[in-house]
Amino acid sequence: MRSLRKRKLFAALLLVGFTVTLVSTAGLVMLHDEILKDSFERHDLAIQSWVHSFTGPTLTELMRGLSWIGSPYALVPIVTLAAGLMWWLKRRDDAILVAAAALGGVALDEVMKLHFKRLRPDVPWALVHEHSFSFPSGHSVLAIVMYGIIVYKAEGRLPGMWAKTALTIGAMMMVAGIGVSRVYLGAHFPSDVAGGYFAGAVWLAAVIGSDQWIAKHSQ
Secondary structure (H helix, E strand, O other): OHHHHHHHHHHHHHHHHHHHHHHHOOHHHHHHHHHOOHHHHHHHHHHHHHHHOOOOHHHHHHHHHHHHHOOHHHHHHHHHHHHHHHHHOOOHHHHHHHHHHHHHHHHHHHHHHHHHOOOOOOOOOOOOOOOOOOOOOHHHHHHHHHHHHHHHHHHHHOOOHHHHHHHHHHHHHHHHHHHHHHHHOOOOOHHHHHHHHHHHHHHHHHHHHHHHHHHHHOO
């Protein structure tokens, strides 16, 4: 009964967190307005062209791999398997946390895409072609959220500072790599990735904050 109450309270806190996240990311409206200015767009395209200047067969395959890792094709089965395994191991609060973080990240990305309705980069060298809106980058949102949750839940179970540092650095490199891959492949502007990182970080903070509040008040 107590566990059920905790889950209901956690769901309520996440709903509050999601609302706070949407309000907080209203700051992205100002960023988006700046993005639409010619001066900002020139810088955006200049960075994108600079990243593209490093194009090569090996690097392209690496970037395709990183992009795939951050895509729904990889994340959906991974999150489903991870949450299912946690549930089977009786770590049901952790399973709910992972599922809520992922679903909330997806919902946040879709809501913001429909609000901003920014078109994808129109560059002749694009290596991937997608038809959804561009701002923010969903890959970047979910990379921040999912790797952040991994670090948050796994850090306390690792022995020693070196293991924790390695986990954190590895997660940061994956998040950065996924974001860069989207610019490299021509799927997103750099500002799309920056906006995705911001929105994902705010949602991650809401999820972790809700979990810590529950842990503190259920002792």
